[in-house]
Amino acid sequence: MGKIKREKKTHLFSTERSSALRVLTYAGAIMAFLIGSGFATGQEIMQYYASYGFWGLFGTGSIVLALISFVSVQFLTVGRREQFAKPSQIFEYYAGKYLGKFFDYFSILFVFLSFTVMVAGAGAVFDEHYNLPSWVGGFGLTILVAVTVLFGLNSLVDVIGKIGPIIVVVAIGLGIVGIINADTGLLAGHNMVGDLDVQQASNNWIVAGLSYVGFCMLWLAAFLTALGKTVPTHREARAGGIAGGVIFSLACVVVGMGLLANIDRVAGMQIPMLVLAGDIAPIIASLISLMILAGIYTTAIPLLWTVSSRFFPDGTQKYKVLTIVLALLGTVIGLWLPFDEMVNIVYVLNGYVGAVLLVIMVVVTIWRASVKRRNAGSQSAEATAPSSIEN
Numbered sequence: 001m002g003k004i005k006r007e008k009k010t011h012l013f014s015t016e017r018s019s020a021l022r023v024l025t026y027a028g029a030i031m032a033f034l035i036g037s038g039f040a041t042g043q044e045i046m047q048y049y050a051s052y053g054f055w056g057l058f059g060t061g062s063i064v065l066a067l068i069s070f071v072s073v074q075f076l077t078v079g080r081r082e083q084f085a086k087p088s089q090i091f092e093y094y095a096g097k098y099l100g101k102f103f104d105y106f107s108i109l110f111v112f113l114s115f116t117v118m119v120a121g122a123g124a125v126f127d128e129h130y131n132l133p134s135w136v137g138g139f140g141l142t143i144l145v146a147v148t149v150l151f152g153l154n155s156l157v158d159v160i161g162k163i164g165p166i167i168v169v170v171a172i173g174l175g176i177v178g179i180i181n182a183d184t185g186l187l188a189g190h191n192m193v194g195d196l197d198v199q200q201a202s203n204n205w206i207v208a209g210l211s212y213v214g215f216c217m218l219w220l221a222a223f224l225t226a227l228g229k230t231v232p233t234h235r236e237a238r239a240g241g242i243a244g245g246v247i248f249s250l251a252c253v254v255v256g257m258g259l260l261a262n263i264d265r266v267a268g269m270q271i272p273m274l275v276l277a278g279d280i281a282p283i284i285a286s287l288i289s290l291m292i293l294a295g296i297y298t299t300a301i302p303l304l305w306t307v308s309s310r311f312f313p314d315g316t317q318k319y320k321v322l323t324i325v326l327a328l329l330g331t332v333i334g335l336w337l338p339f340d341e342m343v344n345i346v347y348v349l350n351g352y353v354g355a356v357l358l359v360i361m362v363v364v365t366i367w368r369a370s371v372k373r374r375n376a377g378s379q380s381a382e383a384t385a386p387s388s389i390e391n
Contacts, residue, residue: 025161026240032164040295042272049256063209069245079228119334178258214354
């Protein structure tokens with residue numbers, strides 16, 4: 001299959017000349033987008049993984065690994081092949097005109113609400129680690145993100161694609177250190193987690209896994225579809241999607257193991273990862289707090305960009321005004337509720353809607369693949385029919 005002509009360079013265009021480096025950049029962009037305040041702080045991992053013990057770590061982990069990889073590959077490859085005028089058309093591609101419109105507008109609302117969760121996460125870091133008012137962190141993040149989205153970053157995907165893997169590696173390291181240094185241990189943590197007051201994403205780890213993939217794919221849909229338009233080859237799109245999905249999913253499991261091994265100490269904490277970091281040294285906890293803020297920043301940028309660019313072209317005056325309005329509104333909402341409650345309400349409820357889209361995607365993908373095979377078989381039979389008659 002030949003290369004598809006790509007449009008003029010945008011902030012999502014990778015400047016890497018090596019195919020391998022581009023694949024790693026695409027994978028890194030997926031990780032950077034998914035890290036956010038929930039993963040980086042450990043709050044998301046607590047509610048979706050560690051709170052269910054081993055079932056959450058390995059059951060939810062397996063579901064997420066398979067399905068996040070699937071949706072990442074689908075969004076990138078379909079975006080590359082179809083070259084949609086608007087990334088939001090990906091929803092109509094899978095769900096049809098009317099249901100697709102619903103998912104389109106719903107995802108925009110959810111992506112905006114997710115930006116408010118990023119604000120809440122930044123506020124929680126400043127409150128819990130620096131003992132500063134949460135509004136300092138919330139407004140600080142908003143200003144940085146708004147300026148970035150307003151004035152843009154050359155090759156945005158290259159920037160966040162390199163920050164993301166670094167944060168994931170550090171998070172995995174913290175998870176491993178948490179397992180090694182734990183007084184409780186994994187087995188004891190698994191046995192006691194049911195008796196602790198640990199907030200869960202759902203009453204069932206299977207539903208939690210589907211909900212987790214559901215909200216992640218609502219995040220990824222427009223962003224990866226737009227990114228897919230810039231990918232030179234199908235192979236790079238597929239490899240980047242698989243690498244990003246697999247590495248992120250495995251990181252979630254390792255971090256979850258570290259939290260479960262210390263569940264008696266991290267339960268009820270807004271920023272569980274800082275507990276693991278503090279076990280090493282106070283200075284490490286301070287460095288990790290900066291890493292968490294960097295993770296929140298790399299996710300908040302594409303979240304705010306996705307909403308603003310959905311309504312107006314990037315860089316226009318209307319786009320800039322809307323970006324400022326959304327940033328301020330998101331900050332007010334994000335500082336209204338505690339961070340753990342924001343994660344539980346916004347991610348979980350929206351994840352159920354995303355899970356419906358996931359089912360539709362799987363069914364449509366299988367159906368289209370079977371139709372394509374049947375058509376290929378029919379064409380092959382027609383091509384051989386004349387020679388059979390002549391013989």
